Amino acid sequence: MMAKKKQKKRTKVDAKTLAKKQREISVAEFFQKNRHLLGFDNKKKALLTTIKEAVDNSLDACEEAGILPEINVEIIDMNKKQGMKKEISEQQTTLVTEEIKEEDSGSKDRFRVIIEDNGPGIVKKQIPKIFAKLLYGSKFHTLKMSRGQQGIGISAAVLYGQLTTGRPTRIMSKTDAKSKANYYELKVDTRTNEPNIMAEKTVEWNKEHGIRIEIDLEATYQKAGQSVDNYLKQTAVVNPHVTLIYTSPDAEQRVFPRVIEDVPEETREIRPHPYGVEVGMLMEMLGTTEARTLQSFLMKDFSRVGAGTAKNICENAGLLPKVKPKKVTREMTEKLNKGIQKTRISSPPTDCIAPIGAEELEKGLKKEIKAEFYTSITRPPAVYRGNPFIVEAGIAFGGEQNSENSVRLLRFANRVPLLYQQNSCATAQSVMKTNWRSYGLSQSRNSLPIGPATIVIHIASVWVPFTSESKEAIAHYPEIIKEIKLALQECGRKLASYVNKKKRIVAEGKKRDYIETYIPHVAEALKGLLGLNEKDEKNIQGMLKSLLEKQRGKLEQIKVEASEFDESYALADTEEE
Amino acid sequence: MPDNKKSEKTRKDILPLIRNIARDIYSKVLKKKSPDLVFPLRSLSNVKYDSKDGYFELKGKKKKRSLTAATVKTFAQTLRMMGLSKELVESDDIASKREAYYISKNWGESKFKEQPESDSAMDDIESMLMVNREQLGFIPEEKGGEVAGKLTVVDRDQDTGKQIKIDCTKFGSGAYSIPISVEHLKFETNAKFILTIETAGMFQRLVKHKYWKKSNCILVSMGGVPTRACRRFIRRLSDEKKLPVYVFTDGDPYGFGSIYRTLKVGSGNSAHINEFFCVPKAKFIGITPKDIVDYKLPTHPLKDVDIKKIKDLIKNDPFVHHHKEWQKALKQMNKMKVRAEQQSLAKWGLNFVISDYLPKKLKDKKNWLP
Numbered sequence: 001m002m003a004k005k006k007q008k009k010r011t012k013v014d015a016k017t018l019a020k021k022q023r024e025i026s027v028a029e030f031f032q033k034n035r036h037l038l039g040f041d042n043k044k045k046a047l048l049t050t051i052k053e054a055v056d057n058s059l060d061a062c063e064e065a066g067i068l069p070e071i072n073v074e075i076i077d078m079n080k081k082q083g084m085k086k087e088i089s090e091q092q093t094t095l096v097t098e099e100i101k102e103e104d105s106g107s108k109d110r111f112r113v114i115i116e117d118n119g120p121g122i123v124k125k126q127i128p129k130i131f132a133k134l135l136y137g138s139k140f141h142t143l144k145m146s147r148g149q150q151g152i153g154i155s156a157a158v159l160y161g162q163l164t165t166g167r168p169t170r171i172m173s174k175t176d177a178k179s180k181a182n183y184y185e186l187k188v189d190t191r192t193n194e195p196n197i198m199a200e201k202t203v204e205w206n207k208e209h210g211i212r213i214e215i216d217l218e219a220t221y222q223k224a225g226q227s228v229d230n231y232l233k234q235t236a237v238v239n240p241h242v243t244l245i246y247t248s249p250d251a252e253q254r255v256f257p258r259v260i261e262d263v264p265e266e267t268r269e270i271r272p273h274p275y276g277v278e279v280g281m282l283m284e285m286l287g288t289t290e291a292r293t294l295q296s297f298l299m300k301d302f303s304r305v306g307a308g309t310a311k312n313i314c315e316n317a318g319l320l321p322k323v324k325p326k327k328v329t330r331e332m333t334e335k336l337n338k339g340i341q342k343t344r345i346s347s348p349p350t351d352c353i354a355p356i357g358a359e360e361l362e363k364g365l366k367k368e369i370k371a372e373f374y375t376s377i378t379r380p381p382a383v384y385r386g387n388p389f390i391v392e393a394g395i396a397f398g399g400e401q402n403s404e405n406s407v408r409l410l411r412f413a414n415r416v417p418l419l420y421q422q423n424s425c426a427t428a429q430s431v432m433k434t435n436w437r438s439y440g441l442s443q444s445r446n447s448l449p450i451g452p453a454t455i456v457i458h459i460a461s462v463w464v465p466f467t468s469e470s471k472e473a474i475a476h477y478p479e480i481i482k483e484i485k486l487a488l489q490e491c492g493r494k495l496a497s498y499v500n501k502k503k504r505i506v507a508e509g510k511k512r513d514y515i516e517t518y519i520p521h522v523a524e525a526l527k528g529l530l531g532l533n534e535k536d537e538k539n540i541q542g543m544l545k546s547l548l549e550k551q552r553g554k555l556e557q558i559k560v561e562a563s564e565f566d567e568s569y570a571l572a573d574t575e576e577e
Numbered sequence: 578m579p580d581n582k583k584s585e586k587t588r589k590d591i592l593p594l595i596r597n598i599a600r601d602i603y604s605k606v607l608k609k610k611s612p613d614l615v616f617p618l619r620s621l622s623n624v625k626y627d628s629k630d631g632y633f634e635l636k637g638k639k640k641k642r643s644l645t646a647a648t649v650k651t652f653a654q655t656l657r658m659m660g661l662s663k664e665l666v667e668s669d670d671i672a673s674k675r676e677a678y679y680i681s682k683n684w685g686e687s688k689f690k691e692q693p694e695s696d697s698a699m700d701d702i703e704s705m706l707m708v709n710r711e712q713l714g715f716i717p718e719e720k721g722g723e724v725a726g727k728l729t730v731v732d733r734d735q736d737t738g739k740q741i742k743i744d745c746t747k748f749g750s751g752a753y754s755i756p757i758s759v760e761h762l763k764f765e766t767n768a769k770f771i772l773t774i775e776t777a778g779m780f781q782r783l784v785k786h787k788y789w790k791k792s793n794c795i796l797v798s799m800g801g802v803p804t805r806a807c808r809r810f811i812r813r814l815s816d817e818k819k820l821p822v823y824v825f826t827d828g829d830p831y832g833f834g835s836i837y838r839t840l841k842v843g844s845g846n847s848a849h850i851n852e853f854f855c856v857p858k859a860k861f862i863g864i865t866p867k868d869i870v871d872y873k874l875p876t877h878p879l880k881d882v883d884i885k886k887i888k889d890l891i892k893n894d895p896f897v898h899h900h901k902e903w904q905k906a907l908k909q910m911n912k913m914k915v916r917a918e919q920q921s922l923a924k925w926g927l928n929f930v931i932s933d934y935l936p937k938k939l940k941d942k943k944n945w946l947p
Contacts, residue, residue, distance in 0.1 A: 530599050551611070
């Protein structure tokens, strides 16, 4: 029974009263409410995201500086280690490593993450802002292929550590061999989103250059699945030029060695292509441009727009080329956008993307995955919405991989492994929509194929379109799906010819085994029938074998060329996802 | 009529035959040529029938087994089996088909999985050498058949080799059992004919009432399709003593096409030895479709397998092809869609077969089938 509600007369509230409630939202509050957007949904993911952001930054920095990256990752379970002083290492890193305190005992999910690289380091002035101010970075404003894009990552990890443990993050940076290293203890001021420097000093660090970051945080560690171990392993697959040294919370050390001695080619920054820009972005660009006229704005601030194309755009938009950018209204911007879409503009330059390279990707696969057949390809550059991109794919087939389960799909964007939301990713959709049966794998409708294989898909672009801010799944642009499918088909064809050849050889081998089983019996029977001696019997066997060889031809050989593979380095692969 | 004096090859003749085949294979192997074994194709499609010769004779079709991946196992097994035969002949021993199968269990991977495989290898060898398996030292498991009546079989004592005379009138309610090998037997008789009977039940009835005494004959129970020994026994007896042979079977396609036809002209599978293992002079006095009508016999409907057998006989059997009478009888049965058993004569009284059917039928040559 519903009780009759008494209609209470509402009192009116005026703006002044409301204004008392209105205040600036602190970053801490924002973070608390939106941690899922940044990859800190839960303790397990927080650990992965923290390491991922730090490692991605280190790799970007090394490559930009032309250094072959060597990155140390260490996770310490503080509960296990409490009271123990970290052993003094040769690199004297203990200088900055705090003693793990009594208070950490009992706090079960408390971990310390240490990431150290051999990158160029960061100049003293920039250190606090880069690590302790959210949305501060160099990458957001540029169209350039890099791992990080939003500039949220590492400072979010610092904030997360600070919120869950109350401790500052410790940073050590050294930019050249002669000077000392700069040491900071940093927090994010959660009211102002400004760095809060807790401690600052110079220290000795016998390393030429690099960054070392140490964050205490609440986390849970898991070995299999969407784990740090798998993230590092997959990173090793698509970054064969990187050496990763990983110490797990169980104090096991694993090395993912470098197999390529070249730093990836430096990528060029490009201006946006007109096709990839929306009205709001156009308005902002018009507001900040230094160009005097609409025509010169189009020519200077976009790629692939010359004087002719700029004039065509203006004509199609019904705007005067001479109009001042600052005078362009919202309505005019709408017209301009439509004019752009009507005009034929050549595709953006593609030299701004550096693919891994088919050969290098194959090397990466070979060193991390034990299989019997490897293939990989790099597609020519293509364009979605004015953004150039390149798809690469690879397959590692056979070996000790499970043949009963679905294939393992490894997804990468700009060399970064994507571990979450596989099913909503354009890569998984493309794999499911490819007919793998004709390539020798079994597959039911609209699902991943089944067989002993690992499929790698890498998308490199100046702007990889993700379905959400946490950068976990690639958006379903038809141009991208088409390219992925073409890449998979090309790999698939090579796989099919291998699988078929293998089947043929296995069948032939079986037949030969069969024949060779019975040859001695034929010989023995003849020996008995004709009263021959043992020498004759051996002779018959030999004759029959060479007769057979003549009949069936030489047996083809298939051999696996995977000298890069080292069992001890590839242990992380054994876990099933 | 085949000349029964043209005796079969003796066991001593077998050895050179086996050795020749082995030597041929050996020399081919030494020349690095693929060796092969050649057999006559053992099937109805490879036999012809001529009433002058009186039995199924091989046509020329041959089967060649070259040494390849598909045949290497049976190739090895066939040679092994020949080796076993050689041993048996040399040591004057015998092995039953079942024993031969068990001996193969010593041959490692080339052993036989099931007995039909070893039987088939045995058949291959005998057809390849054109001899009877008994000459190779292999004997069947089953008995040859049973005999009662006016016949004395002269056999030898197994130990002393002394002659033994076996009087087939003196088995009371039982009968003399035809041995697996009959070549050495001699016969003494004054009977007028041999009556061979399909079922043991009918044989028992005729023995019980001493039909053989009444009509002065020799009774032979075949117990279904006659074994080789049974066929050879009847053949030798009828040839040597110049006795007519009458065959009394059920009135069904099996009685006509399998029992009677095999006794008279042999089978497709053993075409290479039919010459000696058939009784061309046999006549059919069993139940015919006409008898079913004339005697108003109780019947059973034809089953699908019966109808198939009738069609197969009319279409593929060279013996039926040759005899219009048989075609007519089979077609009539197919139309009537019924069959009748020997024992169905009991409708008219248990001893109707003795008092009426047989005496009448034996006189009435018009109603025999060839």
